[in-house]
Amino acid sequence: MSKPPQPSWEDVEGDYEEPPSPLVSRTRDLLTNEPEPDWDQQRRAPEPGTMSSFSNGSGSKKLPQAIIIGVKKGGTRALLEFLRVHPDIRAVGAEPHFFDRNYDHGLDWYRDLMPKTLEGQITMEKTPSYFVTREAPARISAMSRDTKLIVVVRDPVTRAISDYTQTLSKKPDIPSFESLTFKNRTTGLIDTSWSAIQIGIYAKHLDNWLQYFPMDQILFVSGERLISDPAGELGRVQDFLGLKRIITDKHFYFNQTKGFPCLKKAEGSSKPHCLGKTKGRTHPNIDPEVVQRLRDFYRPFNMKFYQMTGHNFGWD
Numbered sequence: 001m002s003k004p005p006q007p008s009w010e011d012v013e014g015d016y017e018e019p020p021s022p023l024v025s026r027t028r029d030l031l032t033n034e035p036e037p038d039w040d041q042q043r044r045a046p047e048p049g050t051m052s053s054f055s056n057g058s059g060s061k062k063l064p065q066a067i068i069i070g071v072k073k074g075g076t077r078a079l080l081e082f083l084r085v086h087p088d089i090r091a092v093g094a095e096p097h098f099f100d101r102n103y104d105h106g107l108d109w110y111r112d113l114m115p116k117t118l119e120g121q122i123t124m125e126k127t128p129s130y131f132v133t134r135e136a137p138a139r140i141s142a143m144s145r146d147t148k149l150i151v152v153v154r155d156p157v158t159r160a161i162s163d164y165t166q167t168l169s170k171k172p173d174i175p176s177f178e179s180l181t182f183k184n185r186t187t188g189l190i191d192t193s194w195s196a197i198q199i200g201i202y203a204k205h206l207d208n209w210l211q212y213f214p215m216d217q218i219l220f221v222s223g224e225r226l227i228s229d230p231a232g233e234l235g236r237v238q239d240f241l242g243l244k245r246i247i248t249d250k251h252f253y254f255n256q257t258k259g260f261p262c263l264k265k266a267e268g269s270s271k272p273h274c275l276g277k278t279k280g281r282t283h284p285n286i287d288p289e290v291v292q293r294l295r296d297f298y299r300p301f302n303m304k305f306y307q308m309t310g311h312n313f314g315w316d
């Protein structure tokens, strides 16, 4: 039997995650306080007394029952890292990009990327680009109509600036945010074909998902509240996944240097754990008039999104 092909990881968005080799994914700078994490739980030497110890070598690989499908720069890495603390959740660290870029490899290939789980444990992955991939809802539904979907959403204007900041960090010579925002600066016409803008039209993308999944199978997590009240948002997510509320405010502390909540103990470790330098970047100052123009642009889409989800995210 030949080994299934591995995904192309060189352009994994955002996380700077490297390929699992063959199944261990590492990251260069996800941590601020610690050496690189080992994402693959079954290869990690577990601490005695933790549930992880039982998954070491035993169990079987399963297709994910829950997926964080978006949004890019919403806070998806923070959510996955926090969820991994739960003993009944096992997640693949790197983004598989199966339902957008690697679908041709087939479900066996996808399953093979997953960590082993025991009975009752939930397998998860996160790939934020699924939310804006036209084919993703049909493909995920074809895998299982029961898949639970989680979307971390964030003010689309801040999200666009965060997205731009990430691109700028890789390509410092790109044009300014202001010039990329407009098709025509004089008329004020927004360039909706620019992905940084396009991704934030949440109502449009959600429409596509609702053709395949009922609303109660999709959980919307507030990216803002994930920072201001991580335990509160994690409570909602654990309820949605049908899990006991094990992750609580006791698991978090606010790291003043990082300016974000961090874990007191990372999954499978006893040390504090913050996300790395690529999470929580300083954004460039953007012309306030351009920001206002973008706020005006997004307002009707945001209102539609609040209506569809029954939740006011407070971006306006």
Ligand SMILES: Nc1ncnc2c1ncn2[C@@H]1O[C@H](COP(=O)(O)OS(=O)(=O)O)[C@@H](OP(=O)(O)O)[C@H]1O
Pocket: 013, 014, 015, 071, 072, 073, 074, 075, 076, 077, 078, 128, 161, 162, 163, 165, 223, 226, 227, 260, 261, 262, 274, 275, 278, 279, 280, 281, 282
């Ligand atoms: N606890 C914690 N620590 C650090 N960063 C946090 C945290 N919670 C949410 N965030 C926000 O997550 C933003 C990155 O979002 P994603 O992880 O979804 O990005 S990516 O799409 O995977 O590249 C990232 O965006 P930027 O601030 O623009 O870098 C953070 O604001």
